[in-house]
Amino acid sequence: MSQYLAILPLIGALGSLSLGLFALTRNPRNSTNIGFALGMGCLAIIEIGYIVIIYAKALPTAYYGVRISIFGESMLPVAWYMFSVAFAKNSVTKYQRGKISILLVMLGLSSYFTLSAWLGDIVATTTDMANVVSYSMGSQGRYYYIYMIISMSLSVAQLENIMRSASGAEKWKIKYIIIGVGAILIYFIYLASQSLLFNTISILLYPITSIAIIIVTAMMAIFIIKHRVMDTDVFISRYIVYNSLAIAIIGIYLFLVGIIASGINYYEIASKYQISTIISFALILLLIIILFSSSVRRKAQLFINRNFYKHKYEFRDKWMESVSRLGALGSVDDTLTELSMMITETMGASSIEIWLANYNHKTYKKAIDNNIAGRNTINYDHPMLNMAKEIMRPFDISDELRNIAAESDRDQIKELAGQSEAVLFAPFLVNGEIIGFILIGSDISGENYGTDDYELVTALMAQVARQIKSIWLSQELIAAKEMEAFNKISMFIIHDIKNLANSLSLVSHNAKNNISNPEFQIDAISTIENTVSKMKLLINKLSFDRSPSKYQSGVIYLDEILAKNIKQYENNSSKQIIYIKNISKPLRVLGDSEALNTVFTNIISNAIDSIQGKGEIKVSALKSKGNINILISDSGVGMSREYLNNKLFQPFSSTKKMGMGIGLYQCKCIIEAHNGEIHICSKEGAGAEVQVILPENNR
Template identity: 30%
Template sequence: MNLLILPSSLSFLSSILVGVYVFSKNPKKIQNISFAAALLSFAIIEFGNFMFFYSLDRGGGIFWIKISLVGIALIPPTWTFFSIVFARRDALELIVKWRTYLSVISFICLVFIISVLFSDLAVKSISIRMGDIIISIGKAGYYFNIVLLLSIILIIVNFENTFRQSKGIEKWQIKYAVVGIIIGFCFFIYSISETLLYSFMRVKLMIGGSFIILMVNLVLFFSIIRHRLLDVNVFISRQIIYRSISILAVGTYLLFTGTVIELTRFFGEDIKLFLRPVAIFIAMAFFGALVLSERTRRKIQIFVNKNFFANKYDYRYVWTEFTEKISYDLNLSEMLPKMLEVISNTMWVLRISIWLLDEEREQFYVVSTLNLPEKINNEINKGNSLLRYLKEKEDILDLSAIGEKEKFIYEENKYLFDLMKAKLIVPLIAKNTLIGFLTLGQEITGERFTEEDFELLRTFGNQAASIILNTKLSEKLIASQQMESLSKISSFIIHDLKNLVSTLSLIVQNSKTHFENPEFQKDVLWTISDTVGKMNNLIIKLSSSPKDLEYKFENVNIKNIIEETFEELKLEKNPKLKLTKIYGDEKKEYSIKGDLKALKKVFLNIFLNSLQSFPKGEGEIKVFLEKKEGEYSVEISDNGCGISKDFLEKYIFKPFKTTKKDGLGIGLYQCKTIINAHKGSLDVKSVEGFGTKFIINLPF
């Protein structure tokens, strides 16, 4: 058996099996589809390699090399697409943003595939040189390798950015997969760089590539099974992209590779050529692991800050990030996780929690955590020694350096501190009141916190306490406004119910003289049924939110609304009332855009006010409707008791102000509100003892 086929056969099978497994788990998810497509490119490469080694003694080797090149040509579009959507919360938005690049690179790869399959521009010949099988490439192959190199660099940058932006458990879930993928593509960069230097590909390097792809597949499968790799969601910030180190690392590597290859020209030994890719791969694996290690990066940052800068932190950047992320959130549930994230990123602490005071229960409880158990039901009573210490000292408690006086605090709260993995307790004090505290775990490098760390945390604590207090006050204000809105709506509804009761009262009064009349009896039944329906509607409205009580504008006829109100109140059948109606044009439709029910309330309120203004229940109501320039004008006048000049000037449209003994002072306020919503106007003229005139103007 030809042992050369073993690595490529194993790589081919692993690519197919892992790809099919992931696709079958969720064939509709974009991440699963793109992952399977990416592994398909590896499968085609390894299938071509397998058949090439199998046919070495049988001829036809160039054809299978071309098949392998087809798989390589699929790497830029498939792996770029996967690197875009991998673990991203905004995957669909990113696809739209990258569509132009994906289209261009796909077209270039398609052209190269055509040149590979139907010409000799990509592969020229196969020969034996320096004890190795050499595959010479043509101009198309050379230029495509340049495109491939740039594409792979971009793919590495995308994966690096995803990894660097991930936090806590998300980073742990994707760490091995990202490291494996980046290391695998580093080998591709090495292989491409050699191909560009010598214009040929070495078969021994292809064997090494098969081993690398096999290892990458195993790492990916491990991450999928153990860490639910494709169920992670990360959002990439612009700052992370700006700080990407992949391009610098690849540039350094290419310089290093060129130097190594030039040096190897002096040593023509076959064994060194074979071992060189393995040695470089191990070095790049070490370099990649070092670069992606949070602890290493933090130590480097500390070293740079200590030796090259006066301050450990860039306070302007830290403060800008803190205020931008937090200041504009009015909701505590949205703001607190952002606050913890900023503090965690700044202080390099993975585990952090925030506790706030429940004023009603007089206890402190955990409201938000980062990389800690989601459900923590512990509560701390106001008499706890920890709270007494924070109130008295108004300073940070360092649990790693507590003295004899503070030991009892640790002993009393040991379970809580262990649960929170706490090393520091930072008080949140606003207006001389302890409103909460932060718990911070160990710094990621294991270094002890310095006085500069404490100073920054004190500032964080003071600012956070102020923001939290203001946010709580804002939430209370919003709740108060909602209650005020509900009270206002309730007042309107109660007044409407009072009007309906007045309607029923009129029926009772008229029934004393007209009850024997069959037609009157029919009217009574209809009116009672209609009134009950309206009362039910008001009850429904009372249980609805203010949003459910918005106006519904449609084409309505003002004249018809007035007539329907007459009918509802039985004004034309009231023997004690003289009703005069004057319409500018009897045949004209006085049509506007308005809310039918709301406008009817306006006329109902005004007519009831007129009826209630008659001292002995007898009087006259005049209604005059006419068209003016751009609006309809309705004048409703009566000869009732009128309104005093003082009340007219000061209180006429104010809520809860009334001249009636049993009134609520809501009717005219409600009328004014409705007319304003229709962009109209409502005015009142009155002389006490002689009557009142209401003037309504509604635009059409």
């Protein structure tokens, strides 16, 4: 063999090694990248062995090259099987453990045959170096190539599952790397089959092998760099009968090659090696077409279902699969995308369109369309929906179209179905309401959908309809809670403004009789300044969108807050009220000064409002067992037992004619946010007592 041909394996070795290292550097800890790098490394080792063979001038050197190439070949199925298993991120642990067990067995056998090659059991020796164009197989050679065919067939089957499980943009993204790896494996299956048929290892095919490696490496390099293929995870589905399709096809290929080779040997046809090579390549091409043809695979599945099973689908398995794949999804978009994939995979649908109700506009809007052009919304009274409301189950569009009398209605139905070439309509039904529907294209095999298909779609649609409705209700509940939180904030703000307005009202009322009094003037100005300060603080709270359950934390003195509130009302009250005070000093607590001031403003204000004419208010604040116990009692009208038992601390419930029923509710929220307690005792006509307990801060 000409030494100039060594340039081919040299290019192949450098290209394979470079691409493998590039993939590894992208994510050196990812098992997919490691498997790919090992696979490309094996190809580089094979090419290095070819270089040694081409340049060899003595038999020992040539055999050394053969051993190197066999080492690369024997590890090739291990590396690519590892890549294919890692690339298919299967979520079933038991299933994954089975794949790892196969990988370990393959590693053991590959190691054994590598050792056999170095011991000279794979390739027989020869004494004629000058005319060597092939090497005879040794005692272990036949077993080695049988193992190679079986192990690489498993990898091809795994790659087929990955390709079949991917969809849409994901399939386009991984398509060429899967085809590239599959082509390499199938080519080496071909080489192994040739060695078995002719009991020799031909070195004339080495340059062809190098060319194949260079082409495949270049193709994969372009798509790995351009489409970031190593960042893609494909979750494959498990159907054992279908998984055997690739292995069955490879078995048929080997059977046909065996018959052809036997015929060539029997009739002693000249140039039998060249003829068998051409026929084998033709069969490889046919094999690739079959493996990656969706329609052929679909027809094979239907053939298996019709002839080996009572029903087209294993409904229990399908139900478990739907629960597993759909049950954990929390958004409508994810649920519909997964449903679209399931129907495409299971029924072989050529197209999918999913529509959902838009209640605000009384229309149905397209949610999933797989890039199908056409209208995106239809009205509730569209003829297709009117027909569906009468049938209330999945139906064949063309069959039901015959029952439509009005030509204009038929045209609208044809237009809607025609934009996705749909043949089957299936509604999302919840309590007799169509919340959406799906338009399913024809089976890619060309066969009509049967009873099993309709039953499967009915079950899937019922499950997904309930799930969509549940998601919608959850979203409405979240929105309602957000509105409730907004309303709560609004109530608190309005009540705070009301209290501030009451303070100013007291000042204006007393100013009529005391405006000339210097002491009143000082107190009035102080009250106005204090009220303005509180209003500014309230505006700041709104600016920062602070929830009433989140307060600033700092050491504050309750005795000062209580004294300040009592003084404010003592000097600005139109009623004759006596204040009896028993407040210890200091009373330190950890909390929000403004929030706690709001609490005691509300309580004292309520006490004043409950007193008609004359009365008294007692304020006691004492330390007790690590807590501060505040008691505020009044001699007012009190509260009824019915109010105390059923309406106390409830928003919008008040004993005052003009009250909003917010003050005590707000007080309870603030006190509980400070890890405290608030209790109220009262009798109708005998006043009320409010007890507030807050943890003392001793630091």
